[in-house]
Amino acid sequence: MSETLIDTEAKSDKADEASVRGRPAAGQDPVKRDQIMEGARRVFMDKGFDAASMNDVTREAGVSKGTIYVYFDNKEELFEALVEEERCKIFQNLYEVLDREDNLRDVLEDFGMALSYKITSDKVVMAQRTVIGAAERIPELGLRFYEEGPKKGHAKVGAFLSRAVAKGLLEISDVDLAAYQLSELCMAGLLRQRLYGYRRQSPPEHEIRHVVRSGVDVFLKAYGTEVFAAQDRARRKA
């Protein structure tokens, strides 16, 4: 009733179709949607697609069953929306460091740290398990996840390496493959241990750093040019 003008104004920015002050249209309230997604996240990540029940989601989300079905057509769609969201959160900002104009080794290490840290974190491991576990039954889901996530990231890594090649810092015959190798080297051993649950906790930072440093080192020893080596020696002295 006594909504301040400022408030109203602020809201109207994103007042897509709901009236400014009224209740959001069915399936349009972003708060409720998030609530459902949060419940779904907890349940699906914990149990996987099949073992999770809509009742579980209902309970975790604190919403009624009917409401969920207003926002999502069925279990599978809810799951897909969740995976989509998780994917975005995972791969967002992951590759920004590659735009930095900096010493090559430092950039690669920073990227490796970001990648390895993210990919072995609790939530992301769960997400990967969930998607991989469902890939047999809902192939499009895994496909889309890979295409929109790892594949796009991989392309950015490839572009970065190409630039380094152009600068004469790296000499690579198959840039695409090299990009895969770099990523795998940065997570060497860690990812699989996490996926299978051999490691119950995400690795401590120093361990990740050790793996990344070594991985980048292997990568640069294999692909670094004499130009890079000179630069690198100079950097170490400093």
Place this chain on the structure above:
Amino acid sequence: MSETLIDTEAKSDKADEASVRGRPAAGQDPVKRDQIMEGARRVFMDKGFDAASMNDVTREAGVSKGTIYVYFDNKEELFEALVEEERCKIFQNLYEVLDREDNLRDVLEDFGMALSYKITSDKVVMAQRTVIGAAERIPELGLRFYEEGPKKGHAKVGAFLSRAVAKGLLEISDVDLAAYQLSELCMAGLLRQRLYGYRRQSPPEHEIRHVVRSGVDVFLKAYGTEVFAAQDRARRKA
């Protein structure tokens, strides 16, 4: 009730698990067990743990429901037994090539081929998906799979690398980590594409070979000693 002495006598000969001529004890007939396992394999690998029904197993195995429950306490145990068996089949003989006394690069490439080929094959991908997908719900399953499979294999790779270090062919500060790196390099890109279903078919041999060759090359550029380099140059001439 009125078991004759003769019967008892017969059994006592090989009382351990089954009489020589009589019917095997309940849940002890290895033929029937294999029959069940074979049905379970077809069903679980195809549908995953949750989506597979015990009726499916029953049908595929050609055994009655009751019989399955004599051999396995419940669905989960049957599944675990299957995973165990699959794991054995996967990692069996995978590391034999490392015992070969041969040129280092050749041995590594052959090992990489065996590993990469196996790990990206249809059946093994399904098995990995299944285990990874279930790891959140049945942590022991993933744990045991990893410990008895990849981890043991990794130890063998480590031992192999240590021997190469001792021979002066490699110079490695963290052999354990290097072993992981070697494995990851040999499957670079392929495994994840398969797990997520981005690749629907197992990769063709020439592609695997390309990846493995490049991976081994990176590894050897990073860790190979001058001694190895000389040997390698000599081998190439021949």
Place this chain on the structure above:
Amino acid sequence: MSETLIDTEAKSDKADEASVRGRPAAGQDPVKRDQIMEGARRVFMDKGFDAASMNDVTREAGVSKGTIYVYFDNKEELFEALVEEERCKIFQNLYEVLDREDNLRDVLEDFGMALSYKITSDKVVMAQRTVIGAAERIPELGLRFYEEGPKKGHAKVGAFLSRAVAKGLLEISDVDLAAYQLSELCMAGLLRQRLYGYRRQSPPEHEIRHVVRSGVDVFLKAYGTEVFAAQDRARRKA
């Protein structure tokens, strides 16, 4: 909250059910009521009571759920109101022809045509199915439908026949029964075929006419007096 006095004043003018210019009282606007009934008709007649959902009605009527529940306490009451209305429409004007002072055979045939045509029409068949199908669960519904519809009509037919008896045209020992016989003869075969869906379309006019003519003929052969026969012969000549 701060309704002006003027508004209130305006309402008090015709406080009974609605102000002249203002908004009608809750559940009192006949236009809105008709709108709801029209939606309900489309839905209930198409799907039957149970299979129809209130959401369907909402959509067809273009009214909100809450509004429906202001006009009708629940689904069943809405349905009953609809049946009532349908009944009125069905039996309205159906018996007017019986008031005509005309040749007996012609009047009976015209009545038979009106009855048979109406009772086998798509909408009326649906209505009958719906009421009959619900009669087990909502006995009052069927009872009321019959009493207000067929029974009253039957009384009018009886009265008509009595008048014809008085005129010496018919000789009937049980007029009540004869009235039933007349009605049944006019729809012979058609009604049941329609109710069970054996006939998907309402019968063509010429077929109805054939049935009615024959039915009336049977009726008059059985109950017509010599007086009537003479009249009838005269009429035919003309």
Place this chain on the structure above:
Amino acid sequence: MSETLIDTEAKSDKADEASVRGRPAAGQDPVKRDQIMEGARRVFMDKGFDAASMNDVTREAGVSKGTIYVYFDNKEELFEALVEEERCKIFQNLYEVLDREDNLRDVLEDFGMALSYKITSDKVVMAQRTVIGAAERIPELGLRFYEEGPKKGHAKVGAFLSRAVAKGLLEISDVDLAAYQLSELCMAGLLRQRLYGYRRQSPPEHEIRHVVRSGVDVFLKAYGTEVFAAQDRARRKA
């Protein structure tokens, strides 16, 4: 093992697929099937197809839900099986009287009594309501019911009338229509009153007899030849 030959022989007559002594195959035990049908009958006849729930059937039949689904694929199939069974019971033996070589009026009256009595009985009224009520949603059901029931019966009546025409007892231009007229006349008023629930009880015998006698009389007055009239007068004298 020691089953007597006699026993085995006797049973093997109907031992279709179940073993002689063993438990009947899934969905094959006629006793259990009847049990389910009986429960379904009570529920469906009472509530109609939509309003009846499988839980209701479960409870009434005293069988578990799973068992029902072994015997019937789904609710609709169970319902159809029930309707089929009811139809058979209703129309079985209904037309035998028409094969009697007897006085025409007596045969018609006896047939009319059988028909009218059966068709207005509690169970049959319920069955008719149920089928008619479902005809909108499951058109095949009503169609099949009509075709296998009333239509076949109607054909038998037509054949009977044709024979009477051949004997010179009746003179009918449209035998098919006359058959409908006969049936309708025998139930005049009763059926509709029962279907709509205006009559809560099945009509007493004397009332049915009154209706049937009058109906047959009308029919014979309309279609009886002079030959028949003479025969009829003779019979009355006796």
Place this chain on the structure above:
DNA sequence: GATGAATGAGGGTTCATTCAT
């Protein structure tokens, strides 16, 4: 007064497990 988002009991159906045969 009108709206329609939210509720949650209950719908039909499946399936891991048991136990009489």
Place this chain on the structure above:
DNA sequence: TATGAATGAACCCTCATTCAT
């Protein structure tokens, strides 16, 4: 011992009804 018919809890989803807006 092996069988598979029977069980019933739990699955996903719908919808009559309510009530905050």
